[in-house]
Amino acid sequence: MIKACEICGAAFEARGSAKVCSDKCRREKERERKRRYREENREKEAKRHRRYYEENREKEAKRHRRHYEENREKVRERQRRYREENREKEAKRHRRYYEENPEKVRERKRRYYEEQRLTRDFFRRLAMADAIRKAM
Numbered sequence: 001m002i003k004a005c006e007i008c009g010a011a012f013e014a015r016g017s018a019k020v021c022s023d024k025c026r027r028e029k030e031r032e033r034k035r036r037y038r039e040e041n042r043e044k045e046a047k048r049h050r051r052y053y054e055e056n057r058e059k060e061a062k063r064h065r066r067h068y069e070e071n072r073e074k075v076r077e078r079q080r081r082y083r084e085e086n087r088e089k090e091a092k093r094h095r096r097y098y099e100e101n102p103e104k105v106r107e108r109k110r111r112y113y114e115e116q117r118l119t120r121d122f123f124r125r126l127a128m129a130d131a132i133r134k135a136m
Contacts, residue, residue, distance in 0.1 A: 001013070003018070005020050006029060007029055
């Protein structure tokens with residue numbers, strides 16, 4: 001029996017209840033079916049994903065690290081482009097963080113200034129030692 005493929009519309013000789021003409025169209029039909037299911041069951045899929053992630057936290061962290069290491073430049077470029085395209089959204093997110101976490105912000109600033117002071121002192125001492133050596 002000759003039928004029209006549901007995916008590409010090509011005519012093909014169908015066996016039994018076949019609805020697609022090739023493996024390529026079969027894969028495309030399956031992909032479409034899964035996409036529809038995920039859209040119709042968004043909350044159920046999110047719950048399933050969260051449960052999987054919780055159960056496989058180390059495995060997922062390792063997979064993410066490996067992906068980042070293998071695609072470092074692509075990831076950084078995507079992040080940079082996102083920040084440029086969403087400046088207001090990012091600024092709002094930063095403001096909210098500063099408002100909700102003042103103690104963390106203070107601690108981070110304190111550590112930064114302490115590190116800068118130590119670095120400055122180190123280079124000051126290094127310059128003094130160099131000047132003493134040259135004077136001798």
